[in-house]
Amino acid sequence: MTRGSKMLAISLAILFLIPAIAVAGAAKTVTLWYPAGDITAGAAHFADKTLFTDFESKYNVKVEAVALDYDTMQQKIFAAAAGKNIADILFVDDSWMPGFLKEEMLEPVADAKAKAWLDAVSPEIKELSDYGKGRMWGYVQYGIDVYGLTWNKDQFREVGLDPEKPPKTWDEFREYAKKLVKRDAQGNITRVGYAIRHVGQPHGIVHKHFWAIYGAGAALVDDHRTLRGGKTLINTPGGKAALQLVLDMLDVDKSTSLNFPDPRAAFLRGIASMQISETVSIRARQPKEAPDLKWGMALPPVPKAGDKPATNLGGWLYTVPKLAKNKAQAWQLIEWLNSPEKDFELCKKYNASPRYKVNWEKEPFKSDPYDQGLKQLYPYGIKLPINLGFNGIMEATGNAIQKVWHHEASVDAALAEAERLANKSIADATK
Amino acid sequence: MISERRRSPRQVLARLHSRHVLHAYLFIAPVIVLFGIFRVAPSIQTLLYSFYKVELLRGRFTFIGLENFYSLLTDEIFRKATVNTLTYVTTIVPISAFLGLILAVLFNAKFHLKEFFKAVYFSPMVTSTVAAAMVWWWMYNPQFGIFNVLLKLVGVPEQPWLMSSHMALPSIIIFSVWKNLGYNMIIYLAGLQAIPQQFYEAATIDGAGALRRFRHITIPLLAPTTTFLLIYDTILALQVFDQVFVLTGGGPAGSTNVVVLDLYRQAFERYNFGYAAAEAMVLFLFIMAVTILQYYYSKRYEVAY
Numbered sequence: 143m144t145r146g147s148k149m150l151a152i153s154l155a156i157l158f159l160i161p162a163i164a165v166a167g168a169a170k171t172v173t174l175w176y177p178a179g180d181i182t183a184g185a186a187h188f189a190d191k192t193l194f195t196d197f198e199s200k201y202n203v204k205v206e207a208v209a210l211d212y213d214t215m216q217q218k219i220f221a222a223a224a225g226k227n228i229a230d231i232l233f234v235d236d237s238w239m240p241g242f243l244k245e246e247m248l249e250p251v252a253d254a255k256a257k258a259w260l261d262a263v264s265p266e267i268k269e270l271s272d273y274g275k276g277r278m279w280g281y282v283q284y285g286i287d288v289y290g291l292t293w294n295k296d297q298f299r300e301v302g303l304d305p306e307k308p309p310k311t312w313d314e315f316r317e318y319a320k321k322l323v324k325r326d327a328q329g330n331i332t333r334v335g336y337a338i339r340h341v342g343q344p345h346g347i348v349h350k351h352f353w354a355i356y357g358a359g360a361a362l363v364d365d366h367r368t369l370r371g372g373k374t375l376i377n378t379p380g381g382k383a384a385l386q387l388v389l390d391m392l393d394v395d396k397s398t399s400l401n402f403p404d405p406r407a408a409f410l411r412g413i414a415s416m417q418i419s420e421t422v423s424i425r426a427r428q429p430k431e432a433p434d435l436k437w438g439m440a441l442p443p444v445p446k447a448g449d450k451p452a453t454n455l456g457g458w459l460y461t462v463p464k465l466a467k468n469k470a471q472a473w474q475l476i477e478w479l480n481s482p483e484k485d486f487e488l489c490k491k492y493n494a495s496p497r498y499k500v501n502w503e504k505e506p507f508k509s510d511p512y513d514q515g516l517k518q519l520y521p522y523g524i525k526l527p528i529n530l531g532f533n534g535i536m537e538a539t540g541n542a543i544q545k546v547w548h549h550e551a552s553v554d555a556a557l558a559e560a561e562r563l564a565n566k567s568i569a570d571a572t573k
Numbered sequence: 574m575i576s577e578r579r580r581s582p583r584q585v586l587a588r589l590h591s592r593h594v595l596h597a598y599l600f601i602a603p604v605i606v607l608f609g610i611f612r613v614a615p616s617i618q619t620l621l622y623s624f625y626k627v628e629l630l631r632g633r634f635t636f637i638g639l640e641n642f643y644s645l646l647t648d649e650i651f652r653k654a655t656v657n658t659l660t661y662v663t664t665i666v667p668i669s670a671f672l673g674l675i676l677a678v679l680f681n682a683k684f685h686l687k688e689f690f691k692a693v694y695f696s697p698m699v700t701s702t703v704a705a706a707m708v709w710w711w712m713y714n715p716q717f718g719i720f721n722v723l724l725k726l727v728g729v730p731e732q733p734w735l736m737s738s739h740m741a742l743p744s745i746i747i748f749s750v751w752k753n754l755g756y757n758m759i760i761y762l763a764g765l766q767a768i769p770q771q772f773y774e775a776a777t778i779d780g781a782g783a784l785r786r787f788r789h790i791t792i793p794l795l796a797p798t799t800t801f802l803l804i805y806d807t808i809l810a811l812q813v814f815d816q817v818f819v820l821t822g823g824g825p826a827g828s829t830n831v832v833v834l835d836l837y838r839q840a841f842e843r844y845n846f847g848y849a850a851a852e853a854m855v856l857f858l859f860i861m862a863v864t865i866l867q868y869y870y871s872k873r874y875e876v877a878y
Contacts, residue, residue: 217841224629245630245844330731341736341825400736400825401715413716533843544826548738559649 171204172471175219176233178209183426184283184458185233186492197478203471216241223247223465230472232461236270236525237345239279239459240532243369244571249462249469251278255477262482266520267497270457273528274367280459281480285494287420287456288519289353291443295436297322297333297415308416308440312387315416315443319397322415335397337405337414338388340547344540345533349454350405351543353418353442354384356452356524362535363568366527370572376539377561383445385546385553392547400547410435418442420456421519425493425512439515441522455523534567616857622850629846641851651852653827654835657742661831662810665749670802672750673757674795678787680758681765695755702752706819709748710735713820738828741821745829748816753809757802764798765791800871804864811860832856 176185187193194205208229210218216238222228223245234242242248251259256278260268263282270282295305301321309315319335326332339350348355348362355361358380363372375381391398406423408414410432421439428435441451460476462469478484482498489496495513496502507513529535542560545551551559580588589595623642626635645651680691697705712718713734721731734744768791776786814833817823823830823838832852840849 220630220841220844241842241844245628247630328730342822344824401731401733403736537838541827544738544824548826548828550738550826550828563650 170202170468170471171206172231172468172475173229174205174207174231174233174475175210175215175229176207177212177215177235179212180423180426181212182235182283182285182287182458183422183492183494184285186426187488188233194475197475201471201474201478203468203475205475219463220245220247223463226465228463228465230462230466230468231476232463233283234280234459234461236282236457236459237349237532237536239273240369240528240530242461243273243279243528244530247463247465248279249464249466251280259480262499263497264499264502264520266455266523267457269523269525270455271459274369280461281476282497283458283460284485284489284497285422285492286497287422287454288516288523289349289419289453289455290421290439290441290519291416291418292409292421292424293416293438293440294409294412294414295438297412305436306438308438309443311447311449312443312445316387316391316395316397319391319416320395323395323397331396331399331401333413333415334399334402334408335395335415336391337402337408337417338391338398338400338547339403339405339419340400340544341403344537344544347540347543348536349456350419351384351388352454352524353452354387355381355539356454357442357444357449358383360384362539362564363527363529366525366529369528369530372529372568374535374539374561374564374568376542376564377557381557382553385543385557389546389553409437418453421516422494439512439519441519451522452524453519453522455520455525529568529571531564531568531571534570535564538563538567619850619853622847623854625847627846627850629844637847641848642855644848645851645855650827650830651832651835654830654832657827657829658811658813658831658833660742661746661749661813662807664746665753665810666803666806668746669750669753669757669806670799672754673802674761674799676754676758677761677765678791680762691758694758697752698755700752702815703819705752706748706816710820713744735821736825738825741825741829745813745816745820748820749810749813752816753806757806760802761795761798764795768794797871800867804867804871807863807867808860811856811863 174188176188180186188207188209194207198204216235219228219232219234219238219242250256253276256271256276259278259281260272260276263271266286266288267282270286271278271280273279291308293305293308298305298318303318303321309318315336322333322335323331324333339347341347355376360378360381361375364375365372388398392400402408402414405414405417406419406427409417409424410427412432412435424437424439428437442453444451460480462472462476466472480497482500485496485498486501486504488494489501490506495516496507501507502513502517526532527535538560541563542551542556545556545559546553550556586595624636624638626637626640628634676694680687712720715721715731715733715736718734720734724731733740735741772790772794773786776790781789812833813831814837817829817831817834818837821829823834833856836849836852836856839845839852
């Protein structure tokens with residue numbers, strides 16, 4: 143072989159090897175799907191282009207965060223899973239979890255890692271993370287949703303109510319709402335004392351009335367931590383009282399109205415004096431949408447003095463689907479993003495409440511009035527059921543609430559139907 | 574003459590070749606293949622799914638015969654969705670056809686800015702249903718929507734529109750009429766312009782007034798157009814989804830839940846693909862029955878000039 147031929151052979155070999163070397167050395171891309179817009183304050187950091195820079199350079203992994211429309215995100219995830227072309231990390235609403243678990247779609251968190259997380263985080267995060275006996279299917283994001291009563295302090299003052307004293311019992315709540323309602327010359331309500339959610343997805347309707355259902359002793363299912371079986375406790379005296387409360391406010395007190403369907407928007411626009419929903423959302427939206435609004439936050443009222451308050455606790459989770467192509471890198475990214483250091487850094491930057499016990503001991507969380515206010519609500523927070531028939535239970539209950547408030551059915555008839563449909567859904571899911 | 578039976582396959586092929594039959598099939602083959610892949614195959618798959626319990630992610634298919642269909646018979650939500658769909662169809666189809674005909678007759682005359690107004694009436698048809706529905710959602714808003722502002726101006730009490738279980742379906746129907754009217758108008762206009770003028774001239778000479786000419790010439794001679802529109806509008810109306818999804822999501826209290834929305838929920842929110850497929854098959858049979866009925870009925874009104 144001549145020297146020239148040798149050189150040619152070597153050059154050709156190098157040429158052949160270049161693509162292989164390039165492929166081997168190229169960064170893997172980890173995809174992450176999250177909801178677009180301000181659906182959850184916990185997704186705000188994904189808009190930051192530099193969020194993953196350190197991780198990408200440290201682990202030679204490229205992160206691609208893709209925003210999806212919230213309303214159809216659950217369906218897109220399922221369709222993508224069915225098509226076996228899904229993201230490596232799914233940032234999901236915890237109310238979607240039963241549906242995903244029913245389809246055995248998610249990877250569990252390794253037992254040792256789950257134990258370490260549950261030991262390190264605050265009780266409410268532990269409650270949201272634990273799917274029974276320390277089993278975890280994902281890591282809960284900071285800034286969890288705890289529902290609370292929020293009220294407009296100026297409007298309280300305007301009608302002679304103490305702006306620092308929210309209603310504590312249902313009777314007080316009704317009285318306050320009656321005082322706060324405003325009408326025009328024709329008698330049309332221009333401001334409601336309390337805004338109710340009664341349209342849209344049944345899930346959302348149940349979320350916003352959860353406090354009354356559970357406060358009165360009813361429940362969506364008898365055991366929140368059971369995946370299969372059980373029965374609903376919605377058609378009970380408590381459930382009936384919870385629906386009747388708002389029905390009386392609509393028909394007897396006329397302190398609320400069906401014409402104010404988005405409680406948070408109505409509250410921020412000043413056309414609702416009280417509402418009960420995610421406090422984290424009011425906290426995030428108020429500076430932009432209602433900078434002059436002075437508002438307070440407290441536990442939802444209870445049926446009578448001495449009753450234990452109840453409110454719902456929800457959150458978003460980082461999960462890894464079984465069909466993810468880069469599982470190892472996905473878990474690596476999740477663990478990096480959910481480390482105590484990142485938790486502190488991101489919560490401080492985005493005004494969110496942290497997850498780690500150790501971070502609650504640090505400023506600004508230690509003395510921030512909003513964060514400390516949340517701590518008063520957390521102990522009464524109840525996580526949504528993880529029952530595999532969850533979607534059917536929520537649909538049945540949401541429809542019952544709508545039927546009663548829209549005068550389509552009596553409380554008894556609506557709840558009897560809801561009970562039947564919810565129990566059928568539970569039974570179907572166990573098959 | 575040699576019969577087809579006596580010809581060899583080679584002769585048959587040669588004959589088809591000479592008549593360009595093969596070329597014709599070749600030209601339409603891409604469409605047939607794509608139609609087969611994206612329409613026929615999924616339809617067959619849906620038919621098969623309707624007899625199974627389908628667990629798509631686990632790849633598990635359990636044959637359950639007609640169980641999905643039996644369940645549909647006792648499913649109150651599906652029954653209500655069917656009633657809502659039929660209410661929607663039986664309202665929107667005649668209203669759209671009637672208003673389309675009126676507009677077409679008006680636009681058949683000559684007047685200033687006719688083409689501009691025609692475009693205005695047709696524009697909703699070329700607008701995205703979802704985008705238009707979002708705008709209408711705001712127009713229906715009880716506090717800030719233009720409809721209540723207008724009602725207030727004329728002293729009529731404000732209405733809850735989409736917030737009321739009694740008014741939500743009529744509100745969706747109003748939107749759908751607005752959306753479809755332009756299409757019906759254009760089709761009727763084409764039908765009107767195809768009617769030979771001598772019929773009208775003869776009737777006028779015989780002393781028939783405008784109304785009699787409309788009743789005895791226009792309406793009968795537009796029968797094929799009307800039939801086409803009734804079939805087309807009925808099929809589309811039975812499949813209503815977008816505007817319901819955006820405007821009400823099926824509520825309040827299931828008052829606007831329709832069959833396609835229900836099957837979408839069964840499939841993509843409760844992951845009951847077999848059950849959703851059964852709902853789709855019932856809808857398909859319904860559409861087919863209506864189409865066949867209308868088709869045979871329309872034969873009575875066939876016209877030839």
